[in-house]
Amino acid sequence: MKHFSILALLAATALSSCETDVDLPEPPHTPRVALSFTLSANPQDSSFSELYYGRQLYISNSQSAFDTKELTGRNDATVDLRDAAGQVVERYRPASGSPQQGRPGEPGYYRPVLGFRPQVGQPYTLRATLPGFETAESTLTLPAAPVIESATYTPRAVANPNSSDYSGRLSLVLRDDPAAANYYLAFARLLDKQGKPGNWSPVDVDYNSQSSTVGSIGQFQLSSPQQDYSVFPFADTDANGARIALTSDVRYYSGCFSPGGNCPQPGYMEVYVSSITADAYNFYLSRRRYYDSDGNPFAEPAPLASNVRAGYGLFGGATDATYRILLP
Known part of the structure; x- marks a missing residue:
């Protein structure tokens, strides 16, 4: 047993003295729009923000796996909601940053401006564009209320x-x-x-x-x-x-x-x-x-699962x- 312990120690010492540098190729990455939004029929007032903080529209962009910069939200997106006929029924603009409209001072949160109330059973498409990025979109049908x-x-x-x-x-x-x-x-x-x-x-x-x-x-x-x-x-x-x-x-x-x-x-x-x-x-x-x-x-x-075409994230209902x- 003593002989085995010495051999093991020598082997461990030899391995620890060897250092090998391996160059890992950076995975290919196409920057895309990244978003998170859960559509509902609830009016987006202060009560909505209190209840459904995680449902608010948030826009950012993806970054490569080796990028170490802190990722932040984007306030320069163009975002709209369209019905089954392709008509724009809602538009979104950056929130002011108040506690009722996103975290104070944090960019990336958006709020609706037209006051549209989605209807159960109807399909809707969300489209979001950032300058220099391909338009991202996703479609859903709003589910029926539970009983x-x-x-x-x-x-x-x-x-x-x-x-x-x-x-x-x-x-x-x-x-x-x-x-x-x-x-x-x-x-x-x-x-x-x-x-x-x-x-x-x-x-x-x-x-x-x-x-x-x-x-x-x-x-x-x-x-x-x-x-x-x-x-x-x-x-x-x-x-x-x-x-x-x-x-x-x-x-x-x-x-x-x-x-x-x-x-x-x-x-x-x-x-x-x-x-x-x-x-x-x-x-x-x-x-x-x-x-x-x-x-x-x-x-x-x-x-993370994603249902956004030409982008990343969630458009849920x-x-x-x-x-x-x-x-x-």
């Missing part, structure tokens, strides 16, 4: 009656359409007693709960619309035409984040379920795989249904 049969929230006892930390169990049931392949997202938020949003915390999965089984691909679970990693799409592949149930332990804080801290108590929990297009479902899945493989040199390649639960 929420019921939703309940059962609070757990609070150890400290003066605490603003609340937890409980959220349950909802969908009636799935057997005539179509369906893809869903679900999330929730708080409203005051007049049904208006406030500055409370988001309604998130209670990761401290022993019964929480979050993060599994293929499980119907609550997402967070403001965190890319916490978006969990669900396909009805194994439940086509059946009733689909979501049960999740959740947590929220009723303390106010606004200046002065004077927030009313929340009166409702509003559950949102979105029907999303198949391309959006595939993109969200690929993004989760990409995040999961980050920093792992032995992980399988995890490229979503149609929402809501269910309002009165809080005790």
Whole structure:
């Protein structure tokens, strides 16, 4: 055994003293428009930005694999939305950079200017052009709204009656359409007693709960619309035409984040379920795989799915249904 150890040490020393420079050819790359946008019928006001931060139109451009410059958004794109007849129904211009219209000071976010409301079942084409780049485009048909049969929230006892930390169990049931392949997202938020949003915390999965089984691909679970990693799409592949149930332990804080801290108590929990297009479902899945493989040199390649012709990224569609639960 001693002889083997010496040989192994000599071999390791010899290998460490050899250095070989390998020139890797740069992969060919044609710069293209890169974009992310989820079309929906919701008006894009401040409430939209709060709920659907990840759905806003964002425009950038691709760069080569060996390019180390930080990639930023582009404010010089020409973007429009067209109906089935090819008529322009919406145009987009760079957002001002306010918190309601994108991250402060960050370029690349766009907002609509014509106030068009897309219709369920109709096809739409998004076209985006940057100076010197080929026009990128993608087409989708806006899916039908999901059907929420019921939703309940059962609070757990609070150890400290003066605490603003609340937890409980959220349950909802969908009636799935057997005539179509369906893809869903679900999330929730708080409203005051007049049904208006406030500055409370988001309604998130209670990761401290022993019964929480979050993060599994293929499980119907609550997402967070403001965190890319916490978006969990669900396909009805194994439940086509059946009733689909979501049960999740959740947590929220009723303390106010606004200046002065004077927030009313929340009166409702509003559950949102979105029907999303198949391309959006595939993109969200690929993004989760990409995040999961980050920093792992032995992980399988995890490229992001794309449905943009002559470009990269996602043009997805979503149609929402809501269910309002009165809080005790």
